[in-house]
């Protein structure tokens with residue numbers, strides 16, 4: 072990142088610089104030593120300043136880790152009154168540079184707010200602090216026969232508050248729906264220190280504007296989410312996982328059509344990845360168990376969740392037989408037990424880690440109509456070849472080594488990733504805005520599930536009209552009139 076490409080990255084002088092008096096106030100609110108991390112503990116401060124991809128780095132001099140909503144309120148009110156900019160941070164697994172400071176903003180981490188508040192075993196409604204880690208919640212629910220309605224590769228670190236703030240999609244959205252449907256209410260703290268309940272933990276509530284929806288995907292720009300009530304489904308009694316090899320993307324679409332027809336109500340995931348993704352996983356992750364060795368350009372991972380194993384097995388048998396008879400798939404394997412199922416999932420879930428290990432990893436997350444999903448990858452390969460950065464014949468001799476596609480096929484969500492020898496301005500400029508123009512041409516979205524953060528803020532107009540962005544700015548000013556929350560991100564710079 073360079074300041075000339077992102078002119079809005081200059082530090083905004085409206086924000087006050089941190090002083091010793093500020094630190095003293097923070098320590099008077101959060102009494103525990105571990106709750107306020109200052110610059111005299113640089114090793115502890117460092118991880119809060121750098122994002123998961125090690126691409127975005129800030130220079131915050133203080134991290135606040137309150138334990139209660141009341142503490143969050145006191146801290147935020149003070150910051151608002153003193154014009155101190157604040158970055159809310161969850162598990163810091165976000166992939167668009169939204170969770171770390173750009174300059175010296177204060178990091179307000181939800182790490183220490185991790186209590187489960189209540190669970191109703193009849194309705195499945197869970198209420199918990201925003202800092203609860205997704206996997207911890209899912210394990211807790213498993214003991215009660217329930218599950219979290221979302222799952223993602225970052226589950227071991229990401230927090231439910233961060234998931235809600237980014238409107239994370241993940242691996243089973245096609246079955247269990249988006250957080251816009253499953254989140255029933257939340258507790259938020261506004262910059263003026265008000266603690267507000269946005270709704271109630273009820274399935275039905277038609278009383279006024281549904282303000283919680285605004286906070287889902289607001290990426291820390293409106294307020295701090297301190298608690299979430301979410302509807303959790305029963306854990307399925309029967310789970311099946313299959314991996315299939317397919318020779319064309321048209322074939323992948325055929326498999327999807329069959330899955331919707333023959334697996335219908337039990338289909339819980341439909342993921343795809345290309346051949347290069349699989350090779351990178353094999354290269355970087357030890358002991359990968361390939362379920363079959365036939366090499367095909369595309370792979371599909373299908374999961375079913377149901378309540379009767381015999382019924383599900385029968386449906387899967389018909390589905391697989393139809394695919395074989397029609398010659399839609401080249402090869403395939405059905406997991407025979409939970410270990411094999413986990414092995415198949417781990418191939419899909421370690422693609423992100425494998426790409427990150429390649430060096431510079433340019434990540435793009437987009438939606439386009441399903442028939443165009445993979446052509447976006449091919450168009451990008453052509454483009455980078457035409458400017459001499461990429462060798463389409465697969466020799467990995469260009470500075471861009473790989474241009475790959477994978478993602479949540481069932482949701483029309485592609486993760487286009489490029490790996491290179493390092494970050495470079497000319498590579499950046501070969502990709503952007505070219506890619507955003509392609510997405511616009513297909514009537515797609517420049518962010519399907521990862522959000523805007525710092526990375527996509529300047530390009531919002533490729534997906535949203537001027538009038539829409541103006542309305543967004545108006546809403547921001549209602550909740551955060553002094554603009555202290557997560558500045559420099561989410562909105563295109565006004566000077567553009």
Ligand code: FAD
Nearest residue numbers: 161162163164165169224230232233234239240241291296
């Ligand atoms: P952070 O990264 O800490 O923050 C993300 C944003 O939310 C920031 O703007 C931050 O300011 C804001 N924020 C965080 N907590 C709060 C809060 N309590 N109140 C207000 N604002 C807050 N994403 C998907 O959608 N689908 C996937 O399948 C997926 N898989 C992933 C796999 C891997 C390996 C990794 C590293 C990331 C993946 N992600 C995925 C991206 C990321 O995990 C999600 O966006 C996740 O929801 C972020 O949660 P977090 O707690 O880490 O939030």
Ligand code: MLT
Nearest residue numbers: 224420423436478479486
């Ligand atoms: C995924 O689907 O694996 C995630 O969104 C992470 C990524 O895009 O790398």
Ligand code: ZN
Nearest residue numbers: 241479486520
């Ligand atoms: Zn994803």
